[in-house]
Amino acid sequence: TLPCLWQRRDDSADLEFPEKEKEIRAKVEIRHLQTHFHHEMGCAKCHLLFHFSRKAIADLKQEHRHVTLMLSQMYSPNSVLVENRNRMKIRGLLQTRKQNDALIKERKAQLADLAKQVRLEKRIVNQRDINWRELEAKGHKHLQKKIELLEMRLSHVTVRYNTIMTRNNKLREETASLQIQKAIHDNCYWKLEKSLAQQNKLLEAAIEQATEDYEQWYGALSHSGQNLGLMGGASDECSKRETKTIQYNIRLLERKCALHQETRLKNFFLSKCADLSVLKEQAKEREAFEAAERAKTSQKESYEVAYKRLLELSDGDIDDFLEDFLEKDRRFFILFNYAIRLNVRNEGLRQKIETIEVRSWLSVQSRTPPCSRKITEEANKYEDKCKESSKLLGQIQSRVETLLKEMDCDTTKIVKPLGDSLVPVFGRSGLPIFPCHHPGKSCPPPALTVFKLSFCFPLSHQPPSASKRRRRFTSQSASGIKSPSETKSPPGN
Structure with missing residues (x-):
C-alpha cells in the first residue's frame, strides 16, 4: 500500500x-x-x-x-469370456422364466376348470337337496307335523300372554292400593307436622315469656338490693340462693320441654316403623305368592326355553333343523337295523361253518373223499359269504360311527341294553368278530370291498316309498331278529 x-x-x-x-x-x-x-x-x-x-x-x-x-x-479376453457366460446364463434364465410363466398359466386354467366343476357339483347337490325337501314338504305327514308344531307354538304363546296379562292386572291393583295407602300416610304426616309446628310455637312463646318475667323479676331484685345495701352479708347470700334456684327451675323447664318433644318424635317414628313392618310383611306375603306362581308357570316356561334353545341351534330355521335331525335319525336307525340283520346273518353263517367243520372232521375220520370235497366247497362258499358280510359290517360300522359323531351320541347307552351281539357294530378292540373254519385262527379284519351297490350303500338308492321302508325296518327291529334266509335281500333293493 x-x-x-x-x-x-x-x-x-x-x-x-x-x-x-x-x-x-x-x-x-x-x-x-x-x-x-x-x-x-x-x-x-x-x-x-x-x-x-x-x-x-x-x-x-x-x-x-x-x-x-x-x-x-x-476388452481383455477374460472379461469377454465372463460377459459371454453371463449372457448365456441370462438367456437360460429368461427361457426358464417363460416356461414357468407358461406352466403357471396352464395350472391357473386347470384350477379354474376344477373350480367350475366343484361349483357345478355343489349346485347339483344343492338342487338335489332342494328337490328332496320340496318332495317331503308336499307330503301329507310333513304338512301335518308343521301344523301341529304351529298349533303347539300358538298354545304356548297364548298361555304366556294370559300369564303376563294376569300378572299385569295384579300389579295394577297393587299399585292402586299402594297409592291409596301413600295418600293416607301423607295426610297423617302433614297433620302431625302441623300440630308439631303449633306446639313448637307455643313452647317458644312460653319460654320467651318466662325469660322476660325472670329478667323483670331479677331486675326488680337487683334494684331492691341496691336500695337496701345496708342489709349486710346475710341478705346477699339469700339473694344469690334465690337467683340460683330460679336459674335451676328455668333449666329444668327447658329440659322437660326438650324431653317431651323427643318423646313425641320417638312415638311418631315408632308409629311409622310399625306401619313399615306391616308393609314389609305384606311384601313378603306377596313375594311368597309370586314364588308359588313362578313354580306353577316353570313347567310352561320350560317349553319356551326349549323353543329358544332350538332357535339358537337352528339359527332361526327350526323346520330345516328338525328335518336334518329326523333325516340323521332315520339313517342311523336304517344302518342300525341293517347291522343287526348282518350280525344275525354272520352268526348263522358261523354256525353253518361250525357244522361243516364237524362234518368234514367226521368225513376225514370215515375217509370218504367225494363227501369231503363237497363239504370243503360248501365251507369255502360259506367262508366267502362270511368274509363279504364281515367287510360290509365293517363298512357299516364306520358309517355308523360317523353318524354317531355327527349326532353326539354315546354308544354305551345303546350297547348295554342290547347285549354283546352288537359289539362288532360299534367296535371294541381285542374282540374277534367271527371265527374261521380253521381251528385256532380268527377271521381277517373287515376290508372296504363292494358286494353290491344297493347292498353296501342302502341309503344311496332310495325308492320313492321311503316311508314304507322305514316302517318295515322299525317293525323288524321291534319284532326281533329274523332268520338268515330273510336277510339275504339287502334293504336297498
Whole structure:
C-alpha cells in the first residue's frame, strides 16, 4: 500500500494550501487507493481460479487413467469370456422364466376348470337337496307335523300372554292400593307436622315469656338490693340462693320441654316403623305368592326355553333343523337295523361253518373223499359269504360311527341294553368278530370291498316309498331278529 500524502506533508505545507484544494487532493487520493484495492482483489481471484483449474485438471487426468484401465480390463479376453457366460446364463434364465410363466398359466386354467366343476357339483347337490325337501314338504305327514308344531307354538304363546296379562292386572291393583295407602300416610304426616309446628310455637312463646318475667323479676331484685345495701352479708347470700334456684327451675323447664318433644318424635317414628313392618310383611306375603306362581308357570316356561334353545341351534330355521335331525335319525336307525340283520346273518353263517367243520372232521375220520370235497366247497362258499358280510359290517360300522359323531351320541347307552351281539357294530378292540373254519385262527379284519351297490350303500338308492321302508325296518327291529334266509335281500333293493 502507498503511504498517504497527508502523512508526508509538514504542518507548514498544510498551511500554505487553501481548504478546497485539500479536499480535492484527498478525494483524488481516495480514488487512487480504491483502484489499487480493486487491482489487488482481481489478482487474488485470478490466483484462486488458477488453483482450482489445476485441481480440476489433475482430477480429470486421474479419471482418464481409471477409465483407460477399465477399458483395458473390459476388452481383455477374460472379461469377454465372463460377459459371454453371463449372457448365456441370462438367456437360460429368461427361457426358464417363460416356461414357468407358461406352466403357471396352464395350472391357473386347470384350477379354474376344477373350480367350475366343484361349483357345478355343489349346485347339483344343492338342487338335489332342494328337490328332496320340496318332495317331503308336499307330503301329507310333513304338512301335518308343521301344523301341529304351529298349533303347539300358538298354545304356548297364548298361555304366556294370559300369564303376563294376569300378572299385569295384579300389579295394577297393587299399585292402586299402594297409592291409596301413600295418600293416607301423607295426610297423617302433614297433620302431625302441623300440630308439631303449633306446639313448637307455643313452647317458644312460653319460654320467651318466662325469660322476660325472670329478667323483670331479677331486675326488680337487683334494684331492691341496691336500695337496701345496708342489709349486710346475710341478705346477699339469700339473694344469690334465690337467683340460683330460679336459674335451676328455668333449666329444668327447658329440659322437660326438650324431653317431651323427643318423646313425641320417638312415638311418631315408632308409629311409622310399625306401619313399615306391616308393609314389609305384606311384601313378603306377596313375594311368597309370586314364588308359588313362578313354580306353577316353570313347567310352561320350560317349553319356551326349549323353543329358544332350538332357535339358537337352528339359527332361526327350526323346520330345516328338525328335518336334518329326523333325516340323521332315520339313517342311523336304517344302518342300525341293517347291522343287526348282518350280525344275525354272520352268526348263522358261523354256525353253518361250525357244522361243516364237524362234518368234514367226521368225513376225514370215515375217509370218504367225494363227501369231503363237497363239504370243503360248501365251507369255502360259506367262508366267502362270511368274509363279504364281515367287510360290509365293517363298512357299516364306520358309517355308523360317523353318524354317531355327527349326532353326539354315546354308544354305551345303546350297547348295554342290547347285549354283546352288537359289539362288532360299534367296535371294541381285542374282540374277534367271527371265527374261521380253521381251528385256532380268527377271521381277517373287515376290508372296504363292494358286494353290491344297493347292498353296501342302502341309503344311496332310495325308492320313492321311503316311508314304507322305514316302517318295515322299525317293525323288524321291534319284532326281533329274523332268520338268515330273510336277510339275504339287502334293504336297498
